[in-house]
Amino acid sequence: xxxFSVELRQVTKKFTSPEGTPVLAVDDVTLGIRDGEFFSLxxxxxxxxxxxxxxIAGFEQPTSGEVVIAGQAMGMTPPFQRPVNTVFQxxxxxxxxxxxxxVAFGLEMKHTPRADIQKRVTEALAxxxxxxxxxxxxxxxxxxxxxxxxxxxxxVNRPKVLLxxxxxxxxxxxxxxxxxxxxxTLQREVGITFVYVTHDQEEALTMSDRIAVMNMGKALHVGTxxxxxxxxxxxxxxxxxxxxxxxxxxxAGCDGKRATVDCHGLRIIAETDHAPAPGTQVVVAVRxxxxxxxxxxxxxxxxxxxxIENVVxxxxxxxxxxxxxxxxxxxxxxxxxxxxxxxxxxxxGHTDVYAAWLPEAAQVLVE
Amino acid sequence: xxxTVRERPSLQGLVLISPTMFWLIAFLxxxxxxxxxxxxxxxxxxxxxxxxxxxxxxxxxVNAEYGHILWDSxxxxxxxxxxxxxxxxxxAYFIAxxxxxxxxxxMFLILVPFWTNFLIRIYAWMIIxxxxxxxxxxxxxxxxxxxxxxxxxxxQVQLYTPGAVLVGMVYxxxxxxxxxxxxxxxxLDPSLLEAAADLGARPxxxxxxxxxxxxxxxxxxxxxxxxxxxxxxxxxxxxMGGAKTVLVGNLIRNQFFTARDWxxxxxxxxxxxxxTLVVTLIYTRTFGFGEELVP
Amino acid sequence: MNxxxxxxxxxxxxxxxxxxYLYIYLPIFFLVLFSFNTSxxxxxxxGLTLRWYGDLFxxxxxxxxxxxxxxxxxxxxxxxxxxxxxxxIGLHRYNFRGKGFSEATLYIPVIIPEVVMGIALxxxxxxxxxxxxxxxxxxxHIAFSIPFVVLTVRAxxxxxxxxxxxxxxxxxxxxxxTFWRITLPLIMPGVLxxxxxxxxxxxxxxxxxxxxAGPGSTTLPLRVxxxxxxxxxxxxxxxxxxxxxxxxVALLLSQRLQPRRG
Numbered sequence: 001x002x003x004f005s006v007e008l009r010q011v012t013k014k015f016t017s018p019e020g021t022p023v024l025a026v027d028d029v030t031l032g033i034r035d036g037e038f039f040s041l042x043x044x045x046x047x048x049x050x051x052x053x054x055x056i057a058g059f060e061q062p063t064s065g066e067v068v069i070a071g072q073a074m075g076m077t078p079p080f081q082r083p084v085n086t087v088f089q090x091x092x093x094x095x096x097x098x099x100x101x102x103v104a105f106g107l108e109m110k111h112t113p114r115a116d117i118q119k120r121v122t123e124a125l126a127x128x129x130x131x132x133x134x135x136x137x138x139x140x141x142x143x144x145x146x147x148x149x150x151x152x153x154x155x156v157n158r159p160k161v162l163l164x165x166x167x168x169x170x171x172x173x174x175x176x177x178x179x180x181x182x183x184x185t186l187q188r189e190v191g192i193t194f195v196y197v198t199h200d201q202e203e204a205l206t207m208s209d210r211i212a213v214m215n216m217g218k219a220l221h222v223g224t225x226x227x228x229x230x231x232x233x234x235x236x237x238x239x240x241x242x243x244x245x246x247x248x249x250x251x252a253g254c255d256g257k258r259a260t261v262d263c264h265g266l267r268i269i270a271e272t273d274h275a276p277a278p279g280t281q282v283v284v285a286v287r288x289x290x291x292x293x294x295x296x297x298x299x300x301x302x303x304x305x306x307x308i309e310n311v312v313x314x315x316x317x318x319x320x321x322x323x324x325x326x327x328x329x330x331x332x333x334x335x336x337x338x339x340x341x342x343x344x345x346x347x348x349g350h351t352d353v354y355a356a357w358l359p360e361a362a363q364v365l366v367e
Numbered sequence: 368x369x370x371t372v373r374e375r376p377s378l379q380g381l382v383l384i385s386p387t388m389f390w391l392i393a394f395l396x397x398x399x400x401x402x403x404x405x406x407x408x409x410x411x412x413x414x415x416x417x418x419x420x421x422x423x424x425x426x427x428x429v430n431a432e433y434g435h436i437l438w439d440s441x442x443x444x445x446x447x448x449x450x451x452x453x454x455x456x457x458x459a460y461f462i463a464x465x466x467x468x469x470x471x472x473x474m475f476l477i478l479v480p481f482w483t484n485f486l487i488r489i490y491a492w493m494i495i496x497x498x499x500x501x502x503x504x505x506x507x508x509x510x511x512x513x514x515x516x517x518x519x520x521x522x523q524v525q526l527y528t529p530g531a532v533l534v535g536m537v538y539x540x541x542x543x544x545x546x547x548x549x550x551x552x553x554x555l556d557p558s559l560l561e562a563a564a565d566l567g568a569r570p571x572x573x574x575x576x577x578x579x580x581x582x583x584x585x586x587x588x589x590x591x592x593x594x595x596x597x598x599x600x601x602x603x604x605x606x607m608g609g610a611k612t613v614l615v616g617n618l619i620r621n622q623f624f625t626a627r628d629w630x631x632x633x634x635x636x637x638x639x640x641x642x643t644l645v646v647t648l649i650y651t652r653t654f655g656f657g658e659e660l661v662p
Numbered sequence: 663m664n665x666x667x668x669x670x671x672x673x674x675x676x677x678x679x680x681x682x683y684l685y686i687y688l689p690i691f692f693l694v695l696f697s698f699n700t701s702x703x704x705x706x707x708x709g710l711t712l713r714w715y716g717d718l719f720x721x722x723x724x725x726x727x728x729x730x731x732x733x734x735x736x737x738x739x740x741x742x743x744x745x746x747x748x749x750x751i752g753l754h755r756y757n758f759r760g761k762g763f764s765e766a767t768l769y770i771p772v773i774i775p776e777v778v779m780g781i782a783l784x785x786x787x788x789x790x791x792x793x794x795x796x797x798x799x800x801x802x803h804i805a806f807s808i809p810f811v812v813l814t815v816r817a818x819x820x821x822x823x824x825x826x827x828x829x830x831x832x833x834x835x836x837x838x839x840t841f842w843r844i845t846l847p848l849i850m851p852g853v854l855x856x857x858x859x860x861x862x863x864x865x866x867x868x869x870x871x872x873x874x875a876g877p878g879s880t881t882l883p884l885r886v887x888x889x890x891x892x893x894x895x896x897x898x899x900x901x902x903x904x905x906x907x908x909x910x911v912a913l914l915l916s917q918r919l920q921p922r923r924g
Contacts, residue, residue, distance in 0.1 A: 058832075084832075086828075090825050092826045092829035094826060096848060106834050109839070153829075157833065
């Protein structure tokens with residue numbers, strides 16, 4: 001239980017807006033981040049992820065609740081006394097200091113002997129693959145280089161936890177993807193807990209051991225990337241992560257994990273962890289890539305006749321909009337296994353199809 | 368994103384601001400309050416202050432003897448402001464339209480005299496406007512002094528006339544007008560004028576309907592920066608207006624030095640502030656407030 | 663930004679601008695010119711001489727006034743810069759009770775007519791029993807300089823990236839260390855600008871100094887004024903020319919301090 005590196009216990013943060021109304025930036029969040037984990041806080045702008053990170057760092061104080069780092073409640077401890085270091089979104093490199101002075105700053109604060117400082121700075125720069133930059137000033141570096149110096153400056157202090165606030169936001173796509181890989185590898189090598197804030201779900205899914213999906217100050221779902229993607233626990237998570245089809249209906253019955261839902265004429269068999277009572281208003285969530293289109297009705301539980309309304313060829317797959325009976329529209333994605341420039345090969349010619357998916361591929365979510 | 372300043376009232380902030388506040392309260396607020404109190408007092412026989420509560424001083428100010436001083440001061444301040452607008456606008460416009468690299472040079476050139484001591488600048492004009500000064504010499508050399516028009520012109524701005532005071536005031540306050548005007552004009556997006564032209568407006572109309580309204584905040588800011596100090600100005604009238612021109616500032620100065628009637632002088636100060644405030648309020652109510660007030 | 667270069671000022675406007683600059687600079691030109699004139703009164707240049715500058719250097723009263731002016735300026739600048747910078751940081755970073763009141767009070771010296779401030783201080787010193795002299799002048803100068811320092815430093819603070827201070831704290835620097843190693847170096851141009859502003863305001867001040875100076879504590883502006891009121895010799899021109907030179911140098915220095923913008 002207590003090999004949690006960082007814990008948020010019922011943490012709430014209230015701000016007062018300029019008009020005077022109270023705003024709950026973080027709403028009763030409880031999280032445990034394990035030692036050595038790459039943990040991401042994921043969500044749209046304003047969901048509270050950055051505020052949560054700043055409370056761990058010590059730049060904000062919770063209105064109620066506790067921040068616990070390495071088993072110790074932080075209380076009012078100021079940032080300079082916490083065993084964490086932050087990589088800022090804007091890098092926040094000291095413009096009037098050289099790279100060496102920047103990276104050595106934290107060590108200076110701890111009164112590390114000069115010889116040690118030199119050694120560790122060289123190590124840190126090697127670790128982020130920027131040796132030889134010692135005498136440069138931040139404004140002489142590119143965005144990617146600045147980002148890595150900011151990383152070195154934080155890591156050289158060997159903190160227990162590294163906090164990263166959307167560090168890759170300012171980089172271009174290719175560089176960002178490279179850095180994602182580097183960060184992940186670095187984290188594995190160094191073994192420190194990383195708490196990573198991002199709004200980019202692909203980034204979170206790629207790099208994290210576990211993710212907390214946040215919205216409106218609440219942590220909605222905490223789990224591994226697979227759990228979050230395949231078994232979202234609520235509509236927002238299902239919608240925010242990837243693409244989902246939502247089919248609203250009424251729960252007809254439940255048998256263990258299997259549930260039967262009546263969606264305005266369609267009888268769908270899906271899975272649920274909650275076993276809601278029959279008659280509850282629910283929503284069936286099924287992802288586009290889990291649906292297969294067939295010309296003949298296959299022998300699977302969820303099989304519905306439909307009509308292809310729209311076809312979009314995207315290279316790796318083809319996207320379809322399929323209209324089922326009862327005004328239901330499904331977005332379907334199928335990988336292009338056939339290789340031909342002839343569009344008619346991709347279901348183009350046939351507009352009447354059968355859409356089918358497995359029960360395990362559909363979740364029953366209660367609103 | 369909500370601005371995160373330390374929300375809890377902080378001791379450190381108070382500590383940092385307290386020397387400043389102490390100084391300003393002790394040497395600004397308290398003295399000002401003192402003046403208010405004194406303005407209701409009376410002059411003792413030895414020139415000291417007798418603390419009573421009478422409105423006598425204020426009454427004295429608005430009667431015929433001194434009333435015209437207030438009127439003159441307001442009038443000259445207004446004239447100065449208008450003159451600064453008329454003289455300063457084209458110059459500010461010129462600089463704003465110049466090549467970007469030259470603009471800071473041009474502004475610097477305007478600021479250089481501004482930073483020299485204003486007594487020096489007034490003296491410079493005294494040399495020019497003296498009876499035997501530069502202007503006279505030039506006009507004589509041009510033959511203008513032989514004409515009655517030339518003589519009349521010279522007599523209007525000659526030293527020790529109200530005209531000279533106006534020239535001095537404009538010279539003194541011009542940079543205060545040009546700076547906010549320039550700031551306002553510089554922000555003007557040239558594509559707006561292009562749009563106006565595209566829609567059929569000739570240059571003069573585009574100026575009247577687009578440029579002028581958009582530079583209004585600058586005009587207002589500049590007017591306030593000129594009018595308020597101009598109301599209390601006494602040095603220029605003293606040096607360039609001679610004994611003939613007495614403004615509120617001179618009055619106050621005299622009461623505190625020569626006549627030693629501090630209560631009367633204080634009352635005059637109060638009236639000066641009130642008058643300034645009233646005119647400024649009327650002005651901003653009519654035209655709005657200039658955002659460029661802070662440089 | 664390229665579009666701006668297409669709109670050049672027209673012919674008439676340029677002409678007007680030239681005339682305006684002449685209007686601004688001609689008086690100064692004549693002032694400096696006549697400081698070298700051998701004749702005391704005549705407008706025509708009758709010869710070049712440095713006699714008036716010589717007279718200036720021998721004038722004890724002027725030396726005294728200059729010394730006084732410098733003492734006042736330097737003292738008030740140092741004090742108001744330190745106090746004003748502290749206030750700017752306090753206002754920028756913290757919320758405290760009475761913050762609104764403080765901000766409002768800081769605006770008063772900016773909008774109050776100098777005459778009124780002068781007499782207020784005169785009355786105040788009289789009531790408190792403080793004899794007028796250099797100390798009272800210094801007190802007054804500090805009072806009107808502080809708001810300008812606060813304004814200048816605050817502008818610089820607002821342009822500074824706050825996350826740099828947070829980064830320092832994150833790396834283990836407490837508030838004091840953060841201020842010394844990070845904040846102060848970064849706002850230094852603003853602090854120096856504010857100091858220069860305070861210094862110039864003090865050097866130049868006539869009106870408030872008039873009311874707070876004692877008989878033995880004349881400053882240069884006061885001396886110039888009395889010289890103007892009495893017999894005017896080109897000595898005044900010489901003094902003025904030197905003064906202009908000093909200011910010019912100071913201005914050029916301050917331009918160097920501004921960070922190069924784009």
